[in-house]
Amino acid sequence: MSFPVLLSRSRTRWRNCVVQFEDALKKKHKKFVSEDFPRKVVGHNVMASQSSVMKTRNFLASERERKRNNKRKSMSSPEVREKQRIAQQNYRKRLKIQQTQQINQLQFLHQQNKELKNYIAYKKVQIESLKEQISELEEALEQVRKKDMDLIAASSEENNSEEQKTLADFNKRVQQFLDEATNYPKMVRFCKEEFEELVKEVGPAISETTFRGTFRKQRTIPTSKYSTASMVFITLFWLAHYPTLAMMSAMFGIHERSITQILKRTLTGMAWSFKDELKWPTDEEFERRKHEFFFFQNWDFKDAVCVVDGTEIRISRPSKEPFQKLSYSGKKKQHSLNILLLTWLNGEIFYFSNARVSSNDQSHFNEEKLRDRFIGKMFGVMGDGGFTFNRKTDTVQIIGYKPHRRRHGHLTEEEAKYNKYLSQMRVVVENTISRIKQWRIIKGVFRHWRNGKGQLNVNDILQVIVVLTNRKIKQQPIRNSDWIAPQWNEELAKI
Numbered sequence: 001m002s003f004p005v006l007l008s009r010s011r012t013r014w015r016n017c018v019v020q021f022e023d024a025l026k027k028k029h030k031k032f033v034s035e036d037f038p039r040k041v042v043g044h045n046v047m048a049s050q051s052s053v054m055k056t057r058n059f060l061a062s063e064r065e066r067k068r069n070n071k072r073k074s075m076s077s078p079e080v081r082e083k084q085r086i087a088q089q090n091y092r093k094r095l096k097i098q099q100t101q102q103i104n105q106l107q108f109l110h111q112q113n114k115e116l117k118n119y120i121a122y123k124k125v126q127i128e129s130l131k132e133q134i135s136e137l138e139e140a141l142e143q144v145r146k147k148d149m150d151l152i153a154a155s156s157e158e159n160n161s162e163e164q165k166t167l168a169d170f171n172k173r174v175q176q177f178l179d180e181a182t183n184y185p186k187m188v189r190f191c192k193e194e195f196e197e198l199v200k201e202v203g204p205a206i207s208e209t210t211f212r213g214t215f216r217k218q219r220t221i222p223t224s225k226y227s228t229a230s231m232v233f234i235t236l237f238w239l240a241h242y243p244t245l246a247m248m249s250a251m252f253g254i255h256e257r258s259i260t261q262i263l264k265r266t267l268t269g270m271a272w273s274f275k276d277e278l279k280w281p282t283d284e285e286f287e288r289r290k291h292e293f294f295f296f297q298n299w300d301f302k303d304a305v306c307v308v309d310g311t312e313i314r315i316s317r318p319s320k321e322p323f324q325k326l327s328y329s330g331k332k333k334q335h336s337l338n339i340l341l342l343t344w345l346n347g348e349i350f351y352f353s354n355a356r357v358s359s360n361d362q363s364h365f366n367e368e369k370l371r372d373r374f375i376g377k378m379f380g381v382m383g384d385g386g387f388t389f390n391r392k393t394d395t396v397q398i399i400g401y402k403p404h405r406r407r408h409g410h411l412t413e414e415e416a417k418y419n420k421y422l423s424q425m426r427v428v429v430e431n432t433i434s435r436i437k438q439w440r441i442i443k444g445v446f447r448h449w450r451n452g453k454g455q456l457n458v459n460d461i462l463q464v465i466v467v468l469t470n471r472k473i474k475q476q477p478i479r480n481s482d483w484i485a486p487q488w489n490e491e492l493a494k495i
Contacts, residue, residue, distance in 0.1 A: 167225055169253045174230040188236035189438070189468070195233075203228045206269030213264035213457070215272075226262060234259070235266040239465060242440040260455060271460035274467040281350055286379045289344055296345040296479065298421040298487040303399045304382045306350070307343055307429040308370070310361035312336035313442055313458075315449045323451050326358035337449070339462065340364050341436075342381070347428045347478030349470045354459045361386045374398040382426050424486050431478045436469050 177183050184192050206228055208216055238248065238259075245256040252259070281289075290305045297304060314336045318324050327335040337355040344350060353368050365371065365387060374381060380399025381389065389400025403422050404415040411419070437443040442465060448456045484492075 166253060171227075171230065173252055174233060178229065178233065187240065188233060189240050189472075190236070195236075196229075199229045199232050202232065202266075202270045202273045205273040206231065206266055209265050209269045209272075211261035211265050213268045213455075215268075231262050231266045232270075234262055235270070238263060239439050239441050239461065242444055263456060267456065267460045267464060271457075271463040274463055277467050278350060278352065278470070280373070283377065286377070290379050293345045295484045295488055296425070298425060298485045300418060300421060301382060301401050301425055303378065303380045304401055304425065305345065305379045306381050307345070307426050308340065308365065308381055308383045308387065309426075309429040309433065310338055310340045310364060310386070311433045311437075312338055313355060313446055314444070315446045318449075318451050320451060323357070331360070337446070337458065338364055340368065340370075341429060341433065341466075342370070343429045343432050345425065345428060345479065346481075346483075347432045347435075347473050349432060349466060349473070352462065352466050355462060362388060371398060374400070382422060384426065421485075421487055428478055432469075432473065435473060435478075436465060439465050439469075441465070 177187065184190055184195055188195060190198065210216060234248070234252065243251075245259050248259045249256045286305055290303070293305060294302075312329055312332055312334075314332075314334050315327060317335050318327055324335070327337070329336045329338075337357060338359040338361070339355050340351075340353040340361065341349060342351040351370075353364065356364055356367070359367070361383075371389065375396050375398055377399070380401065382401040383389070385403050385405060387400070387402055389402065390397045401422060403419040404411060441461060446458065449458060
């Protein structure tokens with residue numbers, strides 16, 4: 001690298017080149033000299049490089065000295081001095097302005113401080129006067145409070161006496177119903193002995209619930225002004241006849257709100273007590289029932305052991321438009337809820353679903369996933385024309401029986417005979433539903449649904465009614481054990 005090339009570069013790059021050059025000299029100039037040159041040539045090149053470096057350093061020093069001298073000359077000129085003097089004057093003026101602004105600000109703050117102290121002193125005087133007024137008002141309030149306590153004590157004695165009279169009247173009226181044994185089947189659908197057994201069964205569960213329809217958080221000795229028998233009696237009477245709360249209040253002599261509290265508490269306790277009574281049977285139970293119902297089955301339906309069907313519970317027209325559309329039944333032309341029932345061939349219930357909005361029987365059957373329970377089993381189910389047990393897309397078929405549909409308005413002789421024998425077996429579920437609808441709350445218009453947010457839970461009501469109806473069916477079966485299917489009777493008549 002030659003000296004003129006170095007001078008042509010900028011100052012910073014120039015210094016870097018010099019430093020790199022010195023490092024190269026320390027490493028015996030290996031970067032610029034190849035190993036093929038003789039040692040004398042290498043030494044001569046090193047000496048030449050050292051002298052060029054010295055010349056470069058001297059040049060840089062002379063350049064720095066020249067710039068300093070030019071700066072001193074420029075500073076000593078009168079124009080520069082005049083500019084400096086003007087700048088100093090402007091600086092002093094700005095400094096004076098800042099000082100005056102700070103002094104004015106301090107004076108303003110001092111004035112504000114004085115006004116604040118005066119305001120605080122004025123407020124202290126006001127506070128003292130308010131304290132005196134408060135003490136006077138407290139004394140007057142204490143006197144009024146004493147008078148109110150005397151009035152409350154007097155009125156509470158009157159209220160207690162009235163409440164005691166109302167409660168005594170209520171217990172007297174209920175006891176009149178309970179004393180007469182002939183009233184039980186008409187009013188609560190049970191005889192006196194069955195009613196007393198039911199009260200003993202559900203009594204512990206009712207004692208664990210509150211009048212809000214919730215369970216007690218603390219295990220305490222429950223105290224209630226109403227006996228368990230009276231609460232169960234009122235609940236069963238309400239379920240069986242479904243009167244209005246105003247009529248119930250007039251009959252038993254207590255407020256409508258008290259009737260609602262009794263119903264919520266009793267229904268919650270009874271539903272919790274009956275929750276494990278209906279369970280899905282095991283495969284062994286299905287096989288046992290299949291052999292037990294051998295003569296219940298017509299020949300074409302020898303694998304059917306149960307029947308499925310749905311029913312609707314009519315409700316009042318909902319107030320909100322979305323629920324109006326969801327709950328409307330095009331089949332019955334009414335607003336209703338849908339439930340599914342599965343019964344044995346003798347009419348006993350072993351499964352029921354919760355009430356569902358916006359559902360026909362098939363969609364409810366699919367939602368409950370009941371078809372999966374019959375996959376790969378040697379027993380089957382039968383239903384009406386509203387069910388499709390095996391679709392074309394189903395890879396696994398189940399044993400399911402449903403009536404033939406009319407083609408062009410006609411059925412063949414064999415199809416008509418098949419539908420006849422099927423309806424003779426399937427009618428048992430219709431009889432079971434009619435037993436359930438003997439309870440007026442299910443047969444009539446259910447008034448307490450209220451878009452699913454009513455005070456009384458419809459599923460608790462269903463749990464109680466279905467279990468009690470199933471107990472009655474077990475006592476009085478729809479089909480006795482000696483019943484024989486019509487097809488068997490026809491064949492026996494031929495013999």
